[in-house]
Amino acid sequence: MAERGTLRLPAPAKLNLFLQIVGRRADGYHLLQTVFQLIDLADEVELKWRADGRIERLCGAEGVGVEQDLAVRAARALQAASGCSFGVDIQVHKRIPMGGGLGGGSSDAASVLLGLNALWGLGLGLDVLAAIGLRLGADVPVFVHGRSAWAEGVGECLQPLSLGDSAYLVLDSGVSVPTSELFQAPELTRDAPPATIAGFVCGAERGNAFESPLVARSPRVGAALAALRQVGAGSAWQVGLSGTGGCCFARFARRSEAEAAQAILARCWAAAAPAPDSWIAEACDVSPVHRALGL
16 A cells, blocks of 8 residues: 655765776777766655646756656656556655766665655655666666665676775765766776775775876866865875766865865955855765664
């Protein structure tokens, strides 16, 4: 029986602490190795049960049409896969920057799948929901499974990782280059030697294959990375680019260190017009969506 009412769920962002391309499938999809770190920067997804089977978007990402909205597409895909006759009103309140490589749209879709599974009383397992999500985007499964993870394949082969407590200073450079353009970049390394989880944990595996192509196309991304390396010198464990977007991060052991770096960063960027947005985010090895739903 469906739980008639309204659900309000977070849709957390992710950072790619490591990302490389190790090959290509016969269908043209690139084979990746990456580390997904969930963080507490999050959109809010509101789902209101409907009896009439209609799926309506009341609020969503600015500039994204209804047919392209992953939250709407996720609801439709789940309804079709389950044969459910119920519907939903969807509102997504965006806090995660779009095009930043933080997975906001994919996370919204995952929260819709998880939330409607509960709201419609479907009782589907996470593997089934993740398989539905994979058809929407390669990042959706990690948000459905709700654990920070080592990922391979196109991003769907997941092994949960406990990455420990960290605080992240996340900087939005404001740059958004189409992912397809970056995948086609001639200088992109597509045949990196396979890495291992042990290599990542000990610090031997770092970096993002898309950093050089993106910096070459946008000096602003290079400036953002340089600024983070400067303010994090001596205290940051790692500075890097997330995904294929324009958001960069510096990883610290303690929130106080991230806050101190953010204060320095604000002074460094004081003359910028406009200064880039930045956030302090903390690591979430378990998704707040799973906590909210008791998964």
